[in-house]
Amino acid sequence: MVFRILHGQTGGVVRLMVFGEIDLAVHDQLRDGILGAVGTPGITAVVVDLGAVPMLDSGGIGILVAGRTAAQKHRIGYEVCRARWHIRNVLDAVGVLDVLTDAS
Template sequence: MTGSFAVTKHAEGAGVIRLAVRGEIDDEVSDALAGIVANAAAQPGVTALVIDLEKVRFLAAAGISALLEGRAATLQHGCSYQVVNARGVVHGVLATTGLLSLFQTTIRRTAAHR
C-alpha cells in the first residue's frame, strides 16, 4: 500500500493551479490522481494545470496512465497541462516512454524555492 501518496493544490494566480504530488504513483492511487487532476481542470477560471512531481519517488505504468488521463481531461476543459520537476527514476520513466515532450516536462523553481 502507498501510504505516503498526497496531492496539494496551490493557486499560482492568473488561472494557474499547481498540483504538488508526493509519494509513489502506482495502481493503488492512479485513479485518485486522475480524478484530482480532472476535478481541478473543471474548476471555474482554471486556464492551466501544472503537475509538480518533485516529491514523487516512483511512477508505475498505472501512474503514466493517470497522467495521460489527467492530460486528456485538462485539454477537454480547454486548459493547458504541464508536468514539472520530474527527477531521478520518475524522469527516467517519462524519458523512456517518450512523454517528456508531450507533457512539456521541465524543471522549474516554485515560489518556495526562490
C-alpha cells in the same frame, strides 16, 4: 511516505504538488485530483509537480496523459514538472516526456 496531493492556486493556474509513490493503490486519488483540477471553472492551466514522487508506475503515467487529454478538451494548459531524473527517463522511454513537460 504517505501519498498526498496539495493544491495551490495563483490566478487561474492550479498547482498540484504530489507526494509519495504513484502505484495502483493511489491511482483513483491521483486521477480525481488531476481531473478535478482540470474541470474547475475559471482555470487556465494545471501544473502537476512530481518533485516529491520517488516512483511512478505505468498506470500513473496513463493518468498523467489522461490529464493532458482532459486539459486539451477544456482548452487549458497542462504541464508535469520537477520529475526526478529516473522518472523523466521512463517518461522519455515511453514517448510522453515532451508532451507532458511542454507547457501548453
